[in-house]
Amino acid sequence: MNATPSNLAITPRNLKFNRSTSTGERRGHHTRWWHSNDPIRTAFLNALSVTFPQGESFFVEAVRRYRDAADPRLQEHIALFIKQETLHTREHVAFNRVIEQAGYDTEAMNAYTAHRMTVARARPPIAQLAITVALEHFTAILAHELLANPRQLDGAEPEVARLWKYHAIEEIEHKSVAFETYLAATKEWSGFKRWYVRCKVMAIMSFLFWRTNTRHMADFFRQDGINTPRTWMRVLKHHFVAPGLLYKIAGEYWKFYSPTFHPWHTDDRHLIAAGERMLAEPPIAA
Numbered sequence: 525m526n527a528t529p530s531n532l533a534i535t536p537r538n539l540k541f542n543r544s545t546s547t548g549e550r551r552g553h554h555t556r557w558w559h560s561n562d563p564i565r566t567a568f569l570n571a572l573s574v575t576f577p578q579g580e581s582f583f584v585e586a587v588r589r590y591r592d593a594a595d596p597r598l599q600e601h602i603a604l605f606i607k608q609e610t611l612h613t614r615e616h617v618a619f620n621r622v623i624e625q626a627g628y629d630t631e632a633m634n635a636y637t638a639h640r641m642t643v644a645r646a647r648p649p650i651a652q653l654a655i656t657v658a659l660e661h662f663t664a665i666l667a668h669e670l671l672a673n674p675r676q677l678d679g680a681e682p683e684v685a686r687l688w689k690y691h692a693i694e695e696i697e698h699k700s701v702a703f704e705t706y707l708a709a710t711k712e713w714s715g716f717k718r719w720y721v722r723c724k725v726m727a728i729m730s731f732l733f734w735r736t737n738t739r740h741m742a743d744f745f746r747q748d749g750i751n752t753p754r755t756w757m758r759v760l761k762h763h764f765v766a767p768g769l770l771y772k773i774a775g776e777y778w779k780f781y782s783p784t785f786h787p788w789h790t791d792d793r794h795l796i797a798a799g800e801r802m803l804a805e806p807p808i809a810a
């Protein structure tokens with residue numbers, strides 16, 4: 525079932541985004557609603573970003589614990605996965621500072637995320653790995669959609685769009701690492717048990733992932749004074765109609781439940797190449 529391309533390159537890119545320049549000026553011009561001056565599109569991605577530093581640290585711990593069960597190639601991929609996620613955390617910590625500087629208080633969101641992490645860390649190590657497999661599938665299919673459909677980031681401030689595209693490229697590159705670590709860690713299990721546990725955990729995590737995202741969006745909307753039914757109707761439109769992010773990823777999401785699923789059965793390496801070309805463009809000056 526090992527479908528990871530033999531020539532796959534997982535490349536940690538030590539890039540910095542959204543930092544102040546030497547003159548103290550911030551690169552780019554961050555408005556509060558940095559995505560198309562739209563509070564919904566901004567809140568959706570802000571809500572993801574505030575969970576990333578804690579979430580990605582959890583992924584790293586969960587995968588690292590099973591390094592010894594992996595063959596040498598997978599061990600190498602695990603090391604690169606850890607490097608990539610650690611750099612993502614650094615960049616989202618910097619971006620989350622930009623969110624705060626735009627006037628948002630993220631303390632309650634951080635506390636809620638920390639609470640969810642405490643609950644997850646109380647689970648057995650193999651369950652923590654299965655949680656990581658589920659959430660890495662979400663990040664990989666969201667990343668695919670962000671890179672495949674330019675509309676998703678059209679109208680976003682360029683420096684912030686670059687951060688999301690960089691992150692998306694690397695999520696695609698390492699999308700099978702947690703999954704294959706899970707296969708290595710459960711090689712004594714029956715095929716049915718392996719499938720059943722990852723699917724059960726995915727069903728639970730799907731609920732928890734979207735509940736957390738929705739909670740955080742509500743927090744942003746409250747701070748914007750727009751936590752109203754009208755705003756939530758617009759959220760539904762954003763998720764399911766235009767740009768229809770959830771609707772677009774639904775097909776890839778359901779593939780996870782197949783007994784023969786492997787992340788690389790969808791080969792989207794062409795998006796890595798396209799994303800790389802975009803990152804090679806000169807950064808936006810202040």
Ligand SMILES: [Fe+2]
Pocket residue numbers: 580608609612691695
């Ligand atoms: Fe990441």
Ligand SMILES: [Fe+2]
Pocket residue numbers: 609660663695698
């Ligand atoms: Fe990841």
